[in-house]
Structures are given as structure tokens and as C-alpha cells.
Amino acid sequence: MSRFRQHIDREVPALNLAALPDLIFTVLFFFMIVTHMRQVETHVRYQLPQGTEVGQEASKTGLVYILIGESLTPNPSPKGEGSEMIQVNDRMVRVDEVAQCINRIREEMTEEERQRLTVCIRADRNTEMGIINDVKQQLRRAGALNIYYAAKKQNKQSNR
Numbered sequence: 441m442s443r444f445r446q447h448i449d450r451e452v453p454a455l456n457l458a459a460l461p462d463l464i465f466t467v468l469f470f471f472m473i474v475t476h477m478r479q480v481e482t483h484v485r486y487q488l489p490q491g492t493e494v495g496q497e498a499s500k501t502g503l504v505y506i507l508i509g510e511s512l513t514p515n516p517s518p519k520g521e522g523s524e525m526i527q528v529n530d531r532m533v534r535v536d537e538v539a540q541c542i543n544r545i546r547e548e549m550t551e552e553e554r555q556r557l558t559v560c561i562r563a564d565r566n567t568e569m570g571i572i573n574d575v576k577q578q579l580r581r582a583g584a585l586n587i588y589y590a591a592k593k594q595n596k597q598s599n600r
Contacts, residue, residue, distance in 0.1 A: 484509040484527045486564035488592045502556035504545055505529055509564035524571050538578035562590040
């Protein structure tokens with residue numbers, strides 16, 4: 441009979457890492473597809489007002505952002521009224537140029553996006569209502585009647 445030798449110093453086999461790069465690239469690809477990149481670069485500083493009845497954001501197709509607030513540049517050009525600046529997507533405009541800018545944006549959209557055209561107004565909490573009303577009048581002239589206002593949900597503690 442042969443003798444069986446017991447190996448006491450057995451090592452744990454090495455972990456097979458051959459599939460690890462495939463897994464990493466798959467996860468990276470997933471996050472690249474799912475992540476929403478910001479399409480509009482902000483040139484205006486604004487702090488959203490708080491609201492008690494805040495709903496969900498509208499669909500992303502046919503969405504135009506109008507930002508109203510202070511300029512981030514130290515010496516802004518006199519395009520807004522007073523110290524308030526108006527940004528439509530990536531362009532800084534005056535109040536009387538809002539309708540023309542919306543019409544230009546509408547011309548670049550597909551037919552489906554034109555039907556779903558929605559304007560999101562993100563105004564600073566200290567913005568005068570007169571400026572917002574002037575912007576709304578310009579949106580009426582442009583035929584952009586679907587408007588919603590961005591706001592933060594009010595904290596329970598701030599009610600007290």
C-alpha cells in the first residue's frame with residue numbers, strides 16, 4: 441500500500457480577476473447612459489423659493505429654462521432690469537427679447553417637442569414680481585403657455 445501524505449501547508453487558490461475589467465466597463469457604461477448631464481450652463485445666481493405644494497418636474501422633451509437672478513460675472517452687461525439678469529437656456533437676454541428667443545428655440549425643435557413646449561421659470565426668491573410678469577407677457581406673445589415655476593419643498597421645521 442502506498443502512503444498518503446497530508447499537505448498541511450495548502451494555500452488558498454488565487455482569485456480569478458479575468459472578468460473584472462469587463463464588469464468595471466459594464467458598470468461605467470451603465471452610469472454613462474443613465475446619468476443626466478446638465479445641458480444649460482448657469483450664468484445667473486438664484487435661490488429657489490420654498491413652497492408647500494411642490495409637484496414633480498415636467499417631462500424633459502421640449503423644456504426651456506428661464507433663470508432670473510443676479511449675474512455670476514462681476515460686471516454684467518445691462519441686459520436685465522436693475523440688477524436682475526434673465527437667462528433663457530444658455531443666452532443672456534433682456535425682457536423684451538424673451539419672445540424672440542423662445543421662437544428661435546421653437547424653430548430648432550422637432551414637431552413633437554414643439555407640441556410639448558414647456559417653460560420652467562427658476563427665479564430668485566427676492567425677484568420682484570413685476571419682472572416675472574413681464575417675462576410671462578413675453579411668453580404669451582411667443583405662444584408658450586405651458587409654464588411652471590421651480591421651487592424647493594418647504595421644511596416642516598420652517599413652518600414654526
